[in-house]
Amino acid sequence: MMKNNLEEAKLTVGKVAKRCGVKVSTLHFYEEKGLIRSWRNQGNQRRYKAEVLRRISVIKAAQKMGISLQEIKEAFATLPNNRTPDTKDWEKLASNWRENLTTRIHYLENLRDYLSGCIGCGCLSLNHCPLYNKDDELAAEGVGPVILDRKVKKV
Amino acid sequence: MMKNNLEEAKLTVGKVAKRCGVKVSTLHFYEEKGLIRSWRNQGNQRRYKAEVLRRISVIKAAQKMGISLQEIKEAFATLPNNRTPDTKDWEKLASNWRENLTTRIHYLENLRDYLSGCIGCGCLSLNHCPLYNKDDELAAEGVGPVILDRKVKKV
DNA sequence: ATAAAACCTCAAGTTAAGTTGGGGTAAAGT
DNA sequence: ACTTTACCCCAACTTAACTTGAGGTTTTAT
Numbered sequence: 067m068m069k070n071n072l073e074e075a076k077l078t079v080g081k082v083a084k085r086c087g088v089k090v091s092t093l094h095f096y097e098e099k100g101l102i103r104s105w106r107n108q109g110n111q112r113r114y115k116a117e118v119l120r121r122i123s124v125i126k127a128a129q130k131m132g133i134s135l136q137e138i139k140e141a142f143a144t145l146p147n148n149r150t151p152d153t154k155d156w157e158k159l160a161s162n163w164r165e166n167l168t169t170r171i172h173y174l175e176n177l178r179d180y181l182s183g184c185i186g187c188g189c190l191s192l193n194h195c196p197l198y199n200k201d202d203e204l205a206a207e208g209v210g211p212v213i214l215d216r217k218v219k220k221v
Numbered sequence: 222m223m224k225n226n227l228e229e230a231k232l233t234v235g236k237v238a239k240r241c242g243v244k245v246s247t248l249h250f251y252e253e254k255g256l257i258r259s260w261r262n263q264g265n266q267r268r269y270k271a272e273v274l275r276r277i278s279v280i281k282a283a284q285k286m287g288i289s290l291q292e293i294k295e296a297f298a299t300l301p302n303n304r305t306p307d308t309k310d311w312e313k314l315a316s317n318w319r320e321n322l323t324t325r326i327h328y329l330e331n332l333r334d335y336l337s338g339c340i341g342c343g344c345l346s347l348n349h350c351p352l353y354n355k356d357d358e359l360a361a362e363g364v365g366p367v368i369l370d371r372k373v374k375k376v
Numbered sequence: 377a378t379a380a381a382a383c384c385t386c387a388a389g390t391t392a393a394g395t396t397g398g399g400g401t402a403a404a405g406t
Numbered sequence: 407a408c409t410t411t412a413c414c415c416c417a418a419c420t421t422a423a424c425t426t427g428a429g430g431t432t433t434t435a436t
Binding site for chain 3: 079109
Binding site: 127130131160163164167168170171174175177178181182 | 332333
């Protein structure tokens with residue numbers, strides 16, 4: 067027999083935030099964006115089911131790969147009942163994202179190779195150097211944005 | 222004998238924009254940010270020296286590598302007299318940026334390898350899975366943001 | 377019982393890299 | 407000469423992913 071939502075949803079925002087290493091405001095934000103959901107107690111405070119923790123870990127893992135929240139949301143939407151990804155679901159999502167990652171890596175490798183060729187030749191010029199080309203011939207498949215860490219290595 | 226600025230700066234914004242494939246507003250923006258400079262004619266219109274074309278091509282090439290305008294500006298600032306990079310300068314800048322690119326590639330490769338390991342194991346969990354780890358052990362050297370193309374491959 | 381900690385909502389601010397638009401001037405084409 | 411086209415400046419808008427703050431309520435701890 068299934069417990070009801072009020073019984074299942076016991077975690078407060080503060081607890082979830084702490085366990086996930088995110089701010090409370092981030093949880094509000096994710097909820098607003100439809101990435102997670104909560105229930106309310108008598109006093110109108112949010113209460114979460116434990117599964118939200120896994121959902122957030124999937125979000126964070128995906129973000130690390132450069133997947134946008136919008137894309138993550140769309141990926142979740144493909145799951146039956148928009149459920150929190152279980153092992154099988156994760157397998158499927160992760161495979162897609164891995165392809166994405168591979169594409170991105172190839173792009174950067176191409177870029178680096180061209181760059182290596184360009185260093186020393188001084189060819190850099192509009193319309194000729196592959197490094198400067200608005201049509202972007204390097205982007206065979208097309209890649210998305212990657213936002214990684216904030217520990218930026220200055221050059 | 223050196224020609225003066227008025228003689229050298231002959232290109233209008235429109236011309237530069239067209240030849241570089243950027244909008245006029247972008248050139249205004251770059252100037253405001255201190256990435257390029259212009260002179261003014263009698264009627265207060267911008268006039269550029271031809272070297273601005275090369276400068277913009279360097280900016281665009283760097284952006285493609287995921288370097289921010291701020292970092293590009295800082296890199297330019299390291300050049301004698303903040304000049305437009307010549308062949309030798311470009312060699313130096315490009316070498317630095319290539320390292321940056323390499324670091325970024327390694328990061329993504331690590332991420333992909335972990336992901337491959339995770340697919341099927343379903344281990345994804347806070348504090349244990351390397352894919353979800355706020356301390357980011359994957360980021361050995363630390364990497365910056367990469368903003369590449371807009372041709373995003375949906376997953 | 378009371379005070380402190382946690383929570384609520386809603387609006388506005390933040391950063392990057394530009395874009396858009398309005399109102400007005402300059403240069404170019406015919 | 408006259409009309410387009412190009413240019414000027416400035417302010418405000420755009421997107422993503424959040425953060426901050428104000429003013430007020432609920433829980434928890436003492």
